[in-house]
Amino acid sequence: MIRTKILATMGPASRDPRMVRRLMEAGCDAFRINFSHGTPEEHAASLAAVRETEKELGRAAAVLADLCGPKIRVGPIAGGSMTLETGADIAVEREPVEGADGRISITRPALIDEVKPGEALLLDDGRLRLEVVRTDPPARFVCKVVRGGVLSGGKGVNLPQTELKLPSLTDKDLEDLAWIAPRGFDYVALSFVRRPGDIESLRERMAALG
Secondary structure (H helix, E strand, O other), rough: OOOOOOOEEEEOOOOOHHHHHHHHHHOOEEEEEEEEOOOHHHHHHHHHHHHHHHHHHHOOOOOEEEEEOOOOEEEOOOEEEEOOOOOOOEEEEEEOOOOOOOOOOOHHHHHHOOOOOOOOOEOOOEEEEEEEEEEEOOOOOOOEEEEEEEEEEOOEOOOOOOOOOOOOOOOOHHHHHHHHHOOOOOEEEEEOOHHHHHHHHHHHHHHHHO
């Protein structure tokens, strides 16, 4: 029994039924609808395109609803982007600042009260990696750039080692779940999972929605 699936993310370029058919004929057997972007009407069109193509080809394909979850992002950066040199120090400021000259801000100021030295910050889907070297509350904390590169404003921040006081299910996620529940999705993916209780809470919500 094959357990691994070839997963394609649906979007403006791939929700057209002709493209869905091409993807399935090339071996794709699961489709991800990203609830971080798009409208309910667009999500419905994506789901319908897969279901119609299943009937045409006589083959099943799974559809995964990927919930947005809480998002922490890098604040604005002067000129749109800056280069973080490996080995350099960079300060993360509590107050919103325009990133430049060895400092940035993020959209969760309370992070300064939550991080500890030695913990990692992953930026831009893990392409850049920082490590906290000291905290200077309440104003900032300082990181060492472990893996550098170009950082743009608005990129995501992930903290796999930090205990954050954030719910895994946001109000938007709960609204999306209510929309997803009656529409025959095969999987629901949860972003920002940190503990078993996050999954248990999602399953309870799904069960309550039938």
